[in-house]
Amino acid sequence: MLKLKWLTAAVLAAILLAGCAGQEDTADSGTEESQDRPDEQTGEGADSGGTKGNSAEEAAEEKEADSEDGQVPAAAEPAEPLYELNEANWSFQPIGDAEPKAALLTFDDAPDKHALEMAKTLKELDAPAIFFVNGHFIDTDEEKAVLKEIHEMGFPIGNHTMSHPNLQQIPEDAQREEILGVNEIVEQVTGEKPKFFRAPFGVNTDFTRQLAADEGMLLMNWTYGFDWEPAYQNAEALADIMVNTEYLNNGANLLMHDREWTAAALPKIVQGLRDKGYTLIDPATIKMPEKAQ
Template sequence: MKLTTWIMSAIILLGLSACSNVDEKPEVEKETEETTPVSQEPVIEEVEEVVEEEVIVEEPEPLYQLNEANWTLEPIKDANPKAVLLTIDDAPDRYAVEMAKTLKELSAPAIFFVNGHFIDTDEEKANLKAIYDMGFSIGNHTQTHVNLKDSSEEQQKDEILKVNETVEAVIGEKPKFFRAPFGVNTDFSRSLVLQEGMLLMNWTYGYDWEKQYMDAASLTNIMVNTEYLTNGANLLMHDREWTADALRGMVEEFRAKDYDFIDPTTIKGIE
């Protein structure tokens, strides 16, 4: 009887165990959900189109015109009549850059007339460029400083055009002015200068090649107090040591007499 009871108990326990295993669900491992990026359209930044406006550089209005009767500069309309034009020949020999620096410091414009034989080397070309970059006008004074009346037309052409070519190669533009050595022109040179778009000019007075004026004090005195000083005077100077020394005092004394200095870019005929 006890044996029967034990067997029955074992059978019941086995049944319960089986039921327990059937009802219990196996644990399901959760999948890790990967986060998928949200698809986006590419962002296109709108770039505002920049339209470059054409910059129109207006040439200065002519304020003076050349009087070939005495080579002075006459005012146009309301330009100040009491003014003189500074010009320096035979540049850039030895003192032209120094002279340009002095004039720039004094805000005094001028024309530097260059000889071709002074712009042969790289150093000389750099001197020419330095003068131009300081804001000064460049003039043609021939290649070798010859007397044009003693030269053939072919020689005159070479003397004038060679300087134009060299100057243009160095500063990017041809000279605006022409002055013949010794003030001597020919019909051919006049025609060629006009064809090249240069303004032919001479001078009113100058003294720095005369022995008695080869020092700063005497040169300053004669240039500022000469009887030839007149409104619009076209002043001739050269690339010389004594002229370089006199330049500052000369400019200051002209201003003390209420003279202005003519900006070469405002002379009619070089537009």
């Protein structure tokens, strides 16, 4: 009798152990399957890829439909030339019915210490201008960021050579490096090459004239400027002479620099020119030379 009881107990224990083992196998199998499935809540996996594919197809179809309907926006057209450089006196003469009583603002030796401040002042005054840059002022990341900000405010960047030498005193290979080096840096930072070239001290050579033409740049000097002279290195005196000089005439090409006193004088210079009835020439409306082939 006792042996029968022990035998019955052993059989029951074996059945229970077999049942537990089956439950563990089922649980493990379910866990492995869940790891292979895409996450239904986040959409990662196959469903996510399908959604991206549909969006791309829809976008392509919409773009094609717009093209067929002629609704794709066209690239912006360049401004119509309104002024042409007169190399006899480096002023600008009107083309057609353009306003003859006009003047161009330009700034050399940028961006040294005050160019960004000057650009912001000009922007507030809605006054267009060209900033001519030197390569040694754009050789750090911080200086390049300043150059980019000036350009993004809408001011064209001109070429004023890498190190501001007298171009007549260096060989042609060095002249090339001085000019093309600036073009390369400016294009890298802003996305476009300079369209204007001004030689330091206004001194050009036959070689630099041809190089500027080959690069499609307009070579210019200036009509007048005063901010490098000791007598005009203060805001009041500079603002007065820039507006009241006898050299201010139709198409005047005004030369200024990245200087503290020039930055301080800018509001009065701009207002003084406008009070005298002068329109400030937008560089985008200046006729450019055809690039040499």
